[in-house]
Amino acid sequence: MVEIEIEPHEEFEGVYWAIFEDGRKKPATENLVPGHQVYGERLVEYDGKEYRVWEPRRSKLAAMIMNGMEYFPLEEGSKVLYLGAAAGTTPSHVSDIIKESGVEYCVEFASRMMQELIPVCEKRPNMIPILGDATKPHGYAPLVEQVDVIYQDIAQPKQAEVVADNAEAFLRPGGYVIVAIKARSIDVTKEPEEVFEDEERKLEERGFEVLEVIDLEPYERDHVGLVAEYHG
Ligand SMILES: C[S@@+](CC[C@H](N)C(=O)[O-])C[C@H]1O[C@@H](n2cnc3c(N)ncnc32)[C@H](O)[C@@H]1O
Secondary structure, rough: OOEEEEEEEEOOOOOOOEEEEOEEEEEEEEOOOOOOOOOOEEEEEEEEEEEOOOOOOOHHHHHHHHHHOOOOOOOOOOOOEEEOOOOOOOHHHHHHHHHHOOOOEEEEEEEHHHHHHHHHHHHHOOOOEOOOOOOOOOOOOOOOOOOOEEEOOOOOHHHHHHHHHHHHEEEEEEEEEEEEEEHHHHOOOHHHHHHHHHHHHHHHHHHEEEEEEOOOOOOOOEEEEEEEEEEO
């Protein structure tokens, strides 16, 4: 059996480091639903608690943490709007971090993904599945309250516009967005750097202050994670 130790992350509440025997480390979260895996991730018992190893090749938020993310607006009790929830891989780690007192509205428009997401939400009372299109926030407005954080990972064009429209509808002033931006989904003809700068500028024009932009290599090519504060 490989021994894995768990240490709290230096700064981020609810995030841990799983430290392997050879010294490598990966992020981890304390399992809100002990005994249950979501995507085949490793479960680790440590000091009477169960943790889930958070795979940076499966989750862009874990890749951001691996690559030295500095601003982490999620904490116990946060209200989160998650756009592009897919089968619930990253949303389940967000659910671990915000715990029972938090709530995560998980928007996904592909019904096949929804079929995988629903059983995850059934086990986790803080996750609410919403079959909806992130480009049309009025469609799910009756189901979502004001939130502290919007996380967006939709791999589509117009990512800045979509997150800004959702912020106008749901984000509290002083709230934060975390956006995974895939250059090739936005414009295949432009250099990724140019695409990222365009998205950053569009967010600034819509009332955001960009706090950091994190390259996701080697976990994802031509992707960044962006964290911004909303001034409205
Ligand atoms: C890269 S995957 C998300 C992975 C997920 N964030 C995770 O880390 O576990 C992108 C997801 O966004 C969904 N998506 C794309 N455009 C969308 C839209 N306009 N509204 C809602 N979901 C959308 C896709 O169906 C897909 O499941």
